[in-house]
Amino acid sequence: MSPKSQRVLVTGGAGYIGSHTLPELMMAGHEVHVIDDLSNGHGVALERCRQIVGRDFGFSEADIRDAARVSEVIRAFGPDVVIHFAGLKSPSESIEKPDLYREVNVIGSLRLLDAMRAGGCQRLVFSSSAAVYGPPDFLPISEDHPRRPTTPYGASKAEVEDILVQEAAKDTTLTCAILRYFNPVGAHASGLIGEHPQDIPTNLVPYIVDVARGRLPRLNVFGDDYGTPDGTGVRDYIHVTDLARAHVAALDWTAGATGAREFNLGAGEGTSVRDLIRTFETATGRDIPFVVAPRRPGDVASSYADPGRAERELKWKAELTLTDMCRSAWAWGARNPEGYA
Ligand code: UD1
Numbered sequence: 001m002s003p004k005s006q007r008v009l010v011t012g013g014a015g016y017i018g019s020h021t022l023p024e025l026m027m028a029g030h031e032v033h034v035i036d037d038l039s040n041g042h043g044v045a046l047e048r049c050r051q052i053v054g055r056d057f058g059f060s061e062a063d064i065r066d067a068a069r070v071s072e073v074i075r076a077f078g079p080d081v082v083i084h085f086a087g088l089k090s091p092s093e094s095i096e097k098p099d100l101y102r103e104v105n106v107i108g109s110l111r112l113l114d115a116m117r118a119g120g121c122q123r124l125v126f127s128s129s130a131a132v133y134g135p136p137d138f139l140p141i142s143e144d145h146p147r148r149p150t151t152p153y154g155a156s157k158a159e160v161e162d163i164l165v166q167e168a169a170k171d172t173t174l175t176c177a178i179l180r181y182f183n184p185v186g187a188h189a190s191g192l193i194g195e196h197p198q199d200i201p202t203n204l205v206p207y208i209v210d211v212a213r214g215r216l217p218r219l220n221v222f223g224d225d226y227g228t229p230d231g232t233g234v235r236d237y238i239h240v241t242d243l244a245r246a247h248v249a250a251l252d253w254t255a256g257a258t259g260a261r262e263f264n265l266g267a268g269e270g271t272s273v274r275d276l277i278r279t280f281e282t283a284t285g286r287d288i289p290f291v292v293a294p295r296r297p298g299d300v301a302s303s304y305a306d307p308g309r310a311e312r313e314l315k316w317k318a319e320l321t322l323t324d325m326c327r328s329a330w331a332w333g334a335r336n337p338e339g340y341a
Contacts, residue, residue, distance in 0.1 A: 005029045006251060009077055009121075011064055011112065012085030014041025016195045017127065017181070020188055021083065021244040022049040026057065028248045033058035033077045035070065036086065044340040048192040064108040067115060074119035081123040081251055082116055084109060087156075091131060091298075092202065094153035105156035110163065117174070123254040124164070124176045125247055130236075130266070130303060132158040132180060139270075140306035143180070143262045150298060161262065168260035175258055177250035177314075182236035182266030182305050184243050186325035187332035194332030195240075196339035204276065205237070205325070209333035212286040219288055221273050223295035228302055232273035236266035236304035239320035239328070249316035266305030267318040276322070283326040 008025055012018045013034030018041065025032050026049075034046060038061060050056055058077065062069040064086040087105045088094065094101040109126070116124065131154035132147045149155045164176040185205040187194030200216070201207040210216040224231040246265050271279075277288050311317045 005031060006080040006255070007031050007033070007078060008251065009033050009035065009074065009079035009082045010085065011035045011082065012041060012087065012127075013059075014038060014043065014045050015085055017184055017240060017243060018085040019045040019049055019193050020240045021085075021247045022046075022057070023052045023188070024241070024244045024248050025251075026053045026055055030251070031057070033060070033073070033079070035060050035062050035064065035073055037061060037063040040089075042196055042340040045193050052188065052190050052192055064112055065104065067111045070112060071115040071118060074115050074121065078119070079116075079121050081125065081254055082112065082121060083125040083247055083251065084112060085127045087127065089153065090202075091151040091153045094151050094156070098152035101152045101156045102159075105153075106159050109160045113163075113167065122173045122175060124174075125250045125254060126160065126164060126176060126178050128157045128161055128178050128180045128262070129154065130180050130182045130264070130305065132161065133303075135300045136303055139302055140268060140304050141264065142306040143264055143309055165260045168258075172258055174260075175254045176260035177254055178260060178262040179246065179250060180262060180264050181243060182238055182264070182303070184240045185237050186239045186241065186320070186328040188241060189328060191328075191331045191335050194329070194336065194339070197333075204273065205329050208277065208280055208288055209329055211288050212280070212284060212330060213333060213337060217289070219277065219290040220293035221290050222293055222299060224292045226295075226301035228272055230272050230274045233299055234270040234272050234302040234304065236269065237271050237276070237322060237325055238265060238267050238318050239325045242267075242318040242320050246310065246314065246316045249314040253314050261313070263310040263314060264305040264307050265310060266307050268305055268307045270302055270304040271322060276326075279322045280326040280330070283323045284330040286330070
């Protein structure tokens with residue numbers, strides 16, 4: 001139910017969530033242009049998106065910090081709205097390189113915002129993270145939960161959020177949807193795009209996929225003595241396609257709203273590590289051997305969203321199941337053992 005076709009600039013469109021958002025945008029009738037420096041994204045992912053939709057779109061290889069180049073792209077494309085995915089996303093790496101995370105995520109976003117506004121674009125959809133919350137005081141986590149990020153990564157997202165809220169308060173023509181992602185997993189139904197594997201994955205689902213294909217011997221379950229129903233960590237897993245569709249809904253929202261507003265994007269359901277292993281095994285028919293290992297430093301017992309605001313105001317809600325997430329992650333992983341390489 002898109003109001004009308006929009007010109008959408010997508011930064012970081014060659015990354016995991018960005019690439020899944022491109023087909024949804026184009027299928028909703030929007031015209032897309034991607035900026036990506038391909039440091040973490042993949043040119044092949046863009047090719048595959050073209051293949052999925054059967055339509056071309058523009059692409060500029062550029063670093064988000066390169067103000068001159070970004071301004072030039074904005075002037076040439078003339079976006080109605082920007083979806084800003086580009087950024088660094090590893091909490092553990094951010095502890096080693098806090099300055100880099102500030103430079104790319106905060107300064108990069110500021111420069112983009114300046115370039116947008118200079119080019120007459122006043123609508124932004126920003127990729128934030130549940131990492132802004134830190135250890136939860138209460139569950140499910142609603143948008144007014146206090147923010148106490150525990151890593152420079154989470155802090156960089158919180159800082160951009162603050163800037164957007166302040167700027168939108170000063171300038172009532174600026175509209176920002178701030179999207180706080182919980183745990184995105186899974187892959188596109190076509191099996192053509194998915195999460196490009198790291199050497200040794202740190203996130204749970206990519207690790208399980210590597211165990212399923214025999215690349216890793218077994219999963220280490222980080223702690224089974226948490227105060228959760230089965231003792232293992234509980235998270236809010238959301239299918240990356242549902243997440244992608246939330247961006248289309250947020251884009252529509254920016255057309256009719258003013259100000260900056262935060263939205264949790266999760267399924268609103270807690271799933272334990274053991275639940276996930278069981279569902280993956282049933283969905284794919286693969287065995288996932290595991291051992292219980294010590295807790296991972298910095299992990300919380302439980303984290304899941306109250307996604308009610310997104311449902312009410314964005315008219316969006318996660319629809320795909322944990323089985324869909326596992327099946328699609330495996331379909332992609334089995335078909336593309338080297339990812340896009
Ligand atoms: C992590 C990041 C978070 C980021 C999210 C993106 C940290 C502290 N947090 O969240 O900022 O937004 O990824 O997806 O890095 N687990 C195992 N064995 C493994 C891997 C994970 O048991 O090999 C468990 C974890 O203890 C946790 C759950 O699986 O209970 C999910 O872990 P993970 O996929 O790494 O996500 P988060 O820690 O929630």
